[in-house]
Amino acid sequence: PTEILRKDYQQPSFFIREVTLTVRIFDGRTEVASRMLLEKNTGGSLPLDGEDLKLKKVLLCGKELKEGEGYTLEKEKLIISADALEAGDSTDLWLETEVEIEPEKNTQLSGLYFSGSMYCTQMEAEGFRRFTYYLDRPDVMAKFTSVRLEADESKCPILLSNGNRIDSGKLEEGRHFAVWSDPFAKPSYLFAVVAGDLASIQDKFITKSGREVHLEIFAAKEDKDQLWHAMRSLQNSMKWDEERFGLEYDLDIYNIVAVKDFNMGAMENKSLNVFNTSLTLAREDTATDDDYERIEGVIGHEYFHNWTGNRVTCRDWFQLTLKEGLTVYRDQEFSADMGSRARKRIEDVRILRAAQFPEDNGPMSHPIRPEKYAAIDNFYTATVYNKGAEVIRMYETLLGRDGFRKGMDLYFERHDGNAVTCDDFRSAMQDANGRDLSQFERWYLQAGTPTVTATDAWDAETGTYSLTLKQTVPDTPGQMDKLPMQIPVRVGLLDRESGKELMRDTVLELCEESKTFELKLDETPSGRPVPSLLRGFSAPVKLEYDYSDEDLSLLAGFDTDSFNRWESMQRLGSKAVLDAFKTEDIDSFQPDATFMDAMKRIVQDKVTDDLSLIAYALILPTESTLMQQAKPPIDPTRLHEARNRVRKVIATELEDDMRKRYDELTPKDDEKYVIDGPSSSQRRLRNVLLAYLCTSGGDAKAAELCGKHFKTAKGMTDKLAAFSCLCNIPDSQEAKEAIEQFLADANGDANVIDKWFASQARADVDDLLPRVKKLMEHPEFSLKNPNRLRSVVSVFISSPQFHLPDGSGYDFALEMIPKVDALNPQVAARMANGAFRTWRLLDEKRQKMILDRLADLSKAGLSKDAAEIVSKMQA
Numbered sequence: 001p002t003e004i005l006r007k008d009y010q011q012p013s014f015f016i017r018e019v020t021l022t023v024r025i026f027d028g029r030t031e032v033a034s035r036m037l038l039e040k041n042t043g044g045s046l047p048l049d050g051e052d053l054k055l056k057k058v059l060l061c062g063k064e065l066k067e068g069e070g071y072t073l074e075k076e077k078l079i080i081s082a083d084a085l086e087a088g089d090s091t092d093l094w095l096e097t098e099v100e101i102e103p104e105k106n107t108q109l110s111g112l113y114f115s116g117s118m119y120c121t122q123m124e125a126e127g128f129r130r131f132t133y134y135l136d137r138p139d140v141m142a143k144f145t146s147v148r149l150e151a152d153e154s155k156c157p158i159l160l161s162n163g164n165r166i167d168s169g170k171l172e173e174g175r176h177f178a179v180w181s182d183p184f185a186k187p188s189y190l191f192a193v194v195a196g197d198l199a200s201i202q203d204k205f206i207t208k209s210g211r212e213v214h215l216e217i218f219a220a221k222e223d224k225d226q227l228w229h230a231m232r233s234l235q236n237s238m239k240w241d242e243e244r245f246g247l248e249y250d251l252d253i254y255n256i257v258a259v260k261d262f263n264m265g266a267m268e269n270k271s272l273n274v275f276n277t278s279l280t281l282a283r284e285d286t287a288t289d290d291d292y293e294r295i296e297g298v299i300g301h302e303y304f305h306n307w308t309g310n311r312v313t314c315r316d317w318f319q320l321t322l323k324e325g326l327t328v329y330r331d332q333e334f335s336a337d338m339g340s341r342a343r344k345r346i347e348d349v350r351i352l353r354a355a356q357f358p359e360d361n362g363p364m365s366h367p368i369r370p371e372k373y374a375a376i377d378n379f380y381t382a383t384v385y386n387k388g389a390e391v392i393r394m395y396e397t398l399l400g401r402d403g404f405r406k407g408m409d410l411y412f413e414r415h416d417g418n419a420v421t422c423d424d425f426r427s428a429m430q431d432a433n434g435r436d437l438s439q440f441e442r443w444y445l446q447a448g449t450p451t452v453t454a455t456d457a458w459d460a461e462t463g464t465y466s467l468t469l470k471q472t473v474p475d476t477p478g479q480m481d482k483l484p485m486q487i488p489v490r491v492g493l494l495d496r497e498s499g500k501e502l503m504r505d506t507v508l509e510l511c512e513e514s515k516t517f518e519l520k521l522d523e524t525p526s527g528r529p530v531p532s533l534l535r536g537f538s539a540p541v542k543l544e545y546d547y548s549d550e551d552l553s554l555l556a557g558f559d560t561d562s563f564n565r566w567e568s569m570q571r572l573g574s575k576a577v578l579d580a581f582k583t584e585d586i587d588s589f590q591p592d593a594t595f596m597d598a599m600k601r602i603v604q605d606k607v608t609d610d611l612s613l614i615a616y617a618l619i620l621p622t623e624s625t626l627m628q629q630a631k632p633p634i635d636p637t638r639l640h641e642a643r644n645r646v647r648k649v650i651a652t653e654l655e656d657d658m659r660k661r662y663d664e665l666t667p668k669d670d671e672k673y674v675i676d677g678p679s680s681s682q683r684r685l686r687n688v689l690l691a692y693l694c695t696s697g698g699d700a701k702a703a704e705l706c707g708k709h710f711k712t713a714k715g716m717t718d719k720l721a722a723f724s725c726l727c728n729i730p731d732s733q734e735a736k737e738a739i740e741q742f743l744a745d746a747n748g749d750a751n752v753i754d755k756w757f758a759s760q761a762r763a764d765v766d767d768l769l770p771r772v773k774k775l776m777e778h779p780e781f782s783l784k785n786p787n788r789l790r791s792v793v794s795v796f797i798s799s800p801q802f803h804l805p806d807g808s809g810y811d812f813a814l815e816m817i818p819k820v821d822a823l824n825p826q827v828a829a830r831m832a833n834g835a836f837r838t839w840r841l842l843d844e845k846r847q848k849m850i851l852d853r854l855a856d857l858s859k860a861g862l863s864k865d866a867a868e869i870v871s872k873m874q875a
């Protein structure tokens with residue numbers, strides 16, 4: 001597929017400054033008429049983007065143009081000729097078009113589409129061109145002064161767009177209309193329309209300057225009672241952004257609509273966010289504690305985009321991380337302030353390692369600001385989002401919280417109302433702080449996860465501790481021989497006897513390939529100090545240091561940095577699994593005693609008051625993270641067995657302690673189910689223990705314990721935890737009953753049914769593939785609904801069983817990808833990426849099987865989106 005390059009950026013020949021739209025929705029077809037005020041920039045012809053549009057009419061300054069006389073039509077372009085534009089009225093250049101579209105047939109879910117009870121839009125990145133002819137690029141910012149929507153009143157009583165509603169009324173034949181006007185200029189990707197039969201809840205927010213904002217959240221009628229958590233989260237976000245960044249909301253209305261069919265999580269359209277129902281709806285019997293937290297985070301994320309994304313937007317799509325990395329950082333900070341900062345940091349690094357590290361080390365590896373793309377939708381990645389957020393966090397680490405805030409203030413002062421670049425952001429940070437951040441640009445230029453290797457020396461005589469840090473940035477597809485990065489490494493030193501801090505926590509700046517730092521100790525140590533490195537995960541790198549198990553055990557117990565306490569347990573856990581992986585007979589593998597003792601101490605830990613920290617310390621690194629740590633070629637089935645073996649030994653040896661703690665955490669019969677930080681942490685720990693307890697003592701015991709946990713669960717968190725364990729022993733009576741019961745209790749709630757599918761599709765059973773195929777025959781399964789599709793197919797593809805030695809998992813992917821692609825290219829591309837991106841790490845036999853499948857796929861006539869992924873995989 002043809003690629004677009006970052007360096008080829010050119011300004012548009014014209015700007016569009018003002019737009020009026022009329023959207024007439026009928027059964028099966030929708031008419032879109034647009035009137036655009038053009039402003040000559042570099043001039044010449046005007047190539048408008050358009051895709052799957054039926055063109056009816058083109059007028060320039062009121063005069064109709066004909067094909068070949070004034071305009072030409074190409075595949076996906078309507079080109080207004082330079083001659084016609086020159087001949088137009090030189091002061092006011094108005095261009096009008098009329099097109100027809102078929103939202104009911106739009107299965108790509110990009111542009112205007114129909115989903116159950118509503119019509120809705122998804123315009124980012126390039127959906128607006130599937131709605132009307134336009135300069136569909138983010139540096140063209142226009143005021144949408146009048147958006148008139150017309151539809152049948154009984155089918156679509158609610159008619160929404162961005163900004164304020166300035167008119168509404170009745171039309172003939174049971175139709176009605178509403179007119180919306182948005183006072184803020186915006187790029188087309190932030191435009192939205194919703195029309196449907198919806199219920200809503202309403203509340204308000206008073207901004208710090210005393211303005212009252214009307215808040216309203218819409219959903220299908222049956223979901224109305226699941227919207228209040230989203231509302232509270234929105235109010236909290238609005239308040240937080242005022243307090244932390246001084247940013248106030250700028251309109252009198254803020255609407256959110258929850259839709260069932262949606263490609264991604266949510267969308268930040270100006271004053272009219274559209275959300276996947278999976279990230280909106282919550283009731284204690286439908287959503288887990290994790291769901292509640294995710295919803296809060298994403299509601300915050302989309303709200304924060306109003307400043308970082310909407311008021312200041314991206315010049316071109318290569319700059320995507322300008323808004324996404326920054327906004328993820330902001331939502332992470334919001335969640336940290338709303339709940340527990342220590343816990344949030346661990347969760348975010350877990351995600352980064354499980355999702356972004358594999359990307360950085362695979363065929364799709366790209367810098368947070370990519371240099372080229374064929375389909376921009378393929379670059380809404382963990383690299384752009386999550387590594388992008390880490391890069392923003394490094395500015396904060398380097399400049400301090402106040403310095404970072406100064407940089408943000410200057411960024412808004414300079415760029416409010418404009419479409420800008422990552423360099424503009426870096427300049428604002430630099431200028432506001434009088435710092436040279438030119439080397440820091442390499443984080444935007446170079447792909448791959450750097451490795452920082454630490455070695456140290458201790459001179460007892462002089463009492464000098466020196467730490468040498470060395471960095472290497474790996475080669476990635478198309479990028480070799482990289483330059484050293486500017487890496488903030490936060491460090492502390494601990495006394496190896498007492499575990500006490502020997503020095504104030506310090507940020508070292510590694511800018512060279514290698515540098516030795518002499519650290520000044522505040523206290524006299526009992527021996528060579530134990531370094532606590534990369535505290536708080538101060539940079540998105542792999543940190544290597546030759547820790548002994550005793551060092552790690554000491555850090556796990558005594559480090560004042562909560563992140564590194566967790567990290568030390570992860571290191572011990574990885575070591576145990578990778579040792580098991582290397583032994584011949586996995587089934588008789590025994591982890592080192594130091595690790596087992598550390599685990600036991602954690603199970604018994606009554607000092608740490610945040611029980612989530614205990615829970616996370618007990619969870620071994622994910623398989624996806626371990627894949628990045630093991631030495632290729634890797635047999636993923638064996639890696640899975642090794643991880644299971646370590647889990648089983650832990651569970652068996654610590655069974656009594658775990659059971660005791662589990663019982664202590666079990667709520668009393670009359671205890672109310674509360675959703676707050678401490679209660680959900682209590683459930684998190686209890687459910688981690690449950691999962692361990694199910695791996696020891698045989699299936700019958702596990703079934704009994706889980707069956708009881710399931711039956712006595714008062715909310716979805718506990719119910720789902722038990723249900724997932726039961727799915728691993730699907731032939732037990734308890735599991736059979738639970739599978740029926742869970743679905744019956746769902747009572748048609750799509751999010752709950754998705755959980756029912758997903759738990760079964762990721763079960764740890766040998767015959768998972770036939771079970772997945774059977775699930776796909778279930779009447780509730782559908783290829784067209786992305787959530788449902790993901791809950792079965794994508795979940796299976798990321799399970800260890802996908803890598804069946806006979807290749808049948810790969811055959812399944814080969815069959816599904818083109819099928820899904822025909823309906824929804826964006827979802828298919830993600831699926832292909834998820835399925836095959838780790839292939840180079842696998843054993844030779846599997847590599848060959850995957851390469852064969854990829855070759856087949858490349859001949860399958862795939863969409864631009866899927867084809868780009870498949871070709872990158874093969875490169």
Ligand code: B3K
Nearest residue numbers: 124125264266267377380
């Ligand atoms: N900006 C949207 C993502 C749009 C995805 C387009 N394929 C959601 C977000 O990051 O807030």
Ligand code: ZN
Nearest residue numbers: 301305324327
């Ligand atoms: Zn975003």
